[in-house]
Amino acid sequence: MKIELDLNRRPSAAPRSLAGLSLTALEEEIKALDVPAKLARMRAKQLRRWLHHFGSTEFSDMTDISKDLRALLSQTYHLDRPEISEHKVSVDGTQKWLIRFQPGVEGESVFIPAVSKTGALCVSSQVGCTLNCKFCHTGTQKLVRNLTAQEIVSQVLIARDGLGEWPATVHGRALSNIVFMGMGEPLYNLDNVAEAIDTMSDGEGMSIGRRRITVSTAGVADKIPELGARTGAMLAISLHAVRDDLRNEIVPINKKYDLQNLFEAIRAYPDLSNARRVTFEYVMLKGVNDSAAEARDLVKLLKGVPAKINLIPFNPWPDSPYECSDWDTIEKFAEIVKRAGYPSPIRTPRGRDIFAACGQLRSESIRKSAAERRREALGTAN
Ligand code: SAH
Numbered sequence: 551m552k553i554e555l556d557l558n559r560r561p562s563a564a565p566r567s568l569a570g571l572s573l574t575a576l577e578e579e580i581k582a583l584d585v586p587a588k589l590a591r592m593r594a595k596q597l598r599r600w601l602h603h604f605g606s607t608e609f610s611d612m613t614d615i616s617k618d619l620r621a622l623l624s625q626t627y628h629l630d631r632p633e634i635s636e637h638k639v640s641v642d643g644t645q646k647w648l649i650r651f652q653p654g655v656e657g658e659s660v661f662i663p664a665v666s667k668t669g670a671l672c673v674s675s676q677v678g679c680t681l682n683c684k685f686c687h688t689g690t691q692k693l694v695r696n697l698t699a700q701e702i703v704s705q706v707l708i709a710r711d712g713l714g715e716w717p718a719t720v721h722g723r724a725l726s727n728i729v730f731m732g733m734g735e736p737l738y739n740l741d742n743v744a745e746a747i748d749t750m751s752d753g754e755g756m757s758i759g760r761r762r763i764t765v766s767t768a769g770v771a772d773k774i775p776e777l778g779a780r781t782g783a784m785l786a787i788s789l790h791a792v793r794d795d796l797r798n799e800i801v802p803i804n805k806k807y808d809l810q811n812l813f814e815a816i817r818a819y820p821d822l823s824n825a826r827r828v829t830f831e832y833v834m835l836k837g838v839n840d841s842a843a844e845a846r847d848l849v850k851l852l853k854g855v856p857a858k859i860n861l862i863p864f865n866p867w868p869d870s871p872y873e874c875s876d877w878d879t880i881e882k883f884a885e886i887v888k889r890a891g892y893p894s895p896i897r898t899p900r901g902r903d904i905f906a907a908c909g910q911l912r913s914e915s916i917r918k919s920a921a922e923r924r925r926e927a928l929g930t931a932n
Contacts, residue, residue, distance in 0.1 A: 570703035602755030605716030644901030676734025699745035737770035771807035834875035845886035
């Protein structure tokens with residue numbers, strides 16, 4: 551059957567990028583081009599493979615798609631990634647991209663190579679954050695907006711472009727894991743995060759298995775079951791305190807979901823086992839949460855949960871109100887947790903020199919009022 555395509559058709563809106571769209575979204579776009587519904591799914595699958603497996607940036611690569619359809623696609627869409635405003639490489643190999651999703655909306659992703667040729671890309675789910683955790687630099691930046699699923703996935707495209715890791719399944723690729731530990735609270739943007747995880751884990755596309763994707767939350771307990779059911783991703787919890795009074799102060803969302811609430815949700819997370827542990831992040835703040843008594847209370851709190859505890863030396867940022875615990879104190883804390891049978895690695899800070907370490911991410915983007923956005927669009931901003 552020959553498809554009749556109108557090559558003179560003019561795009562109705564400014565061209566948009568197809569790169570990073572989910573399979574369903576690609577299918578919708580193709581249907582909008584009047585490709586018969588029966589064929590649209592197949593075309594979407596072909597596109598998905600070119601975009602997310604091969605990392606194509608040109609429609610002309612797509613030799614299994616007819617020339618007519620390619621011409622129509624290229625007049626309606628492009629395959630660009632969002633613009634990179636800044637790219638920095640640390641002395642330790644960590645890389646940070648500041649990405650301009652749209653004018654005034656910038657967020658960061660960080661690639662952290664491991665010793666063993668693997669590595670994790672730390673992606674942002676929001677620009678800014680609503681949570682105000684006291685030790686976190688992102689917490690000093692108000693929420694600008696949620697990122698779309700496409701924008702979340704585009705962070706992986708940008709990193710793979712930079713690392714030269716196309717096609718996605720080359721053996722021994724450095725970008726092997728994804729952690730949602732960049733800016734923002736992923737469980738406050740769960741629809742987009744779940745859609746992005748579907749795209750990242752698609753075996754015909756980016757092929758990053760769901761078990762290699764970790765979503766970290768400060769403790770939005772009532773969304774944890776949904777995260778498990780919809781994504782099958784690994785769970786990480788930013789714990790940082792073992793008593794409600796202290797946690798209320800340093801992770802204020804604890805006032806809404808206290809430790810008991812949080813641990814009920816954690817214990818019910820699907821498929822937990824020693825091979826599939828919950829990661830707990832615990833930032834070491836001098837004289838605040840780092841005593842031996844707190845390490846013992848942590849062990850009690852974790853009872854029965856297959857867990858791994860990442861002890862994160864506090865990373866300072868300008869005017870931050872805390873200091874990092876002494877090394878001896880961190881080691882003592884780690885020893886107590888380890889003796890109770892939980893792996894408790896002390897994370898070496900990575901990328902501190904380029905401000906890419908945990909809790910140091912912050913962009914200059916601010917949320918603009920509708921009036922400000924209108925003035926800017928009219929070119930009358932002052
Ligand atoms: N909102 C989610 C995702 C952000 S993850 C969450 O809280 O889990 C970012 C991780 O870095 C969190 O564990 C956070 O608590 C930790 N962090 C924040 N500021 C830090 C700092 N200054 N030093 C070390 N770790 C920090």
